[in-house]
Amino acid sequence: MLDDFLTRAALAGTGLSLATGPLGCFVVWRRMAYFGDATAHAAILGVALAFAAGLPIYAGTLTVALAMAATVAALASRGHAMDTVLGVLAHSALAFGLVAVSFLPGVRTDLQGFLFGDILAVSRLDLAWVWGGAAAVLALVAWNWQRLLTSTVNEELAQAEGGDPRRERLVLTLALAVTVAVSIKIVGALLIAALLIIPAAAARSGTRTPEAMAATATAASVLSVLAGLGLSLHLDTPAGPSIVAAAACLFALSLPLTRLRRD
Template identity: 75%
Template sequence: MFDDYLMRAALAGIGLTFATGPLGAFVVWRRMAYFGDATAHAAIFGIALSFAFGISVYAGTLAVALGMALTVASLSGRGHAMDTVLGVLAHSALAFGLVAASLQSGLRVDLSAWLFGDILAVSRADLAIVWAGALVVAGLLVWRWQGLLTATLNEELAQASGINPRAERLALTLALALTVAVSIKIVGALLIAALLIIPAAAARQVARTPEAMAVGAIVAGGVSVLGGLGASLNFDTPAGPSIVAAAAVLFVVSLFLRRAH
């Protein structure tokens, strides 16, 4: 089974949804779309550094994504105009990453794969890393679920209940950085935020509880992965963008389902 590249791609994509599904729900609830963009765009800089110093791409991406996520999280509580700050950080990180990548001769050819993903090139080792990272993120979110949910709904209520909103924000920051690191090869830096947001937004249209939305986002993500891979195989389109396009179609369908309901 693991000798079939299409099967490895499907398993990698489905494994990733166990992280992007529930995490995407919090991204939607907290309106953190730009936060995800800034972290994902910084991953390109991490890739360039990884090639420059000869270290694992996953390690370099995780380090830079975590640094960006912590920077954004620290600024969010200091009264800055966050939409402006996030816009500056997101585009600056992408620009510096592309400049650094252009200085790496061996990286120029493969840059589009890191930007838009190359899920069909996932190896057995990549598959293990994706599933391990996704399960760690899913476990972290399940462990901190009630605290994260309370802090998301009302920070004052969370403090009154003995929950530290900053600690919960840090947990989300760590989860987001790890998700970006393990998904960079599958959907690429430019499409990670879309995979986080669109399945969760689709699930939001039909779910009645937070838990149902998180599970629904996992299911929507899995359907998007299989649908996108099927479209890529039949129409010879790029796999990563096809997965996001399938998620977008699923979101439109969810809107009609909500209206019909």
């Protein structure tokens, strides 16, 4: 079954959706969309470092993504404006990554594959990385679910209950870093933020509890992957952007539900 490239692509997209669904909900609730972009841009620098050191691509991207998460958390805790910090780090990391790749001798790689993804080229090893990373993220979010929810709703309440909002922010940033690292070959550095945000935004319209929103976001993400792959197959369009376009269509279809709830 895994010899079929389309089956591998569907399995990879489904595995990624298990992480982006619930994690994307926290990105929407906490308004962390820009952090997803910053971490994804930094992943290109990880690609360059992996080529330079002869390491697997996932190892390089994961290392840089985790470093980005730690740096952002450290600077934010010192009072720096979060949007400014993210803007500086995101564009700087992307620029340094693109420059570094151009100087690597003997390396010929299509950067478009890392910027926009190439889900149709997913291998069995890639599947192992994706499902392993997604399982780790899902377990981390599930284990910290109630604490994450409480600190998202009210940090003072979380502190009163003995929680540490800074720890929960770190948990989310680490989970985002792992998700970005394992997704770079599927939807690419420039599209992962869209896959995190759009299904969660679509799920927000028709759900009433956090758990229902997380489940609906996961289902919407899986549906986007399958619909995008079908669109790519029949219209010969790029797979990664097609997946995001399918997610955008789901979001558009969810808008009437928002108006109904307001009425």
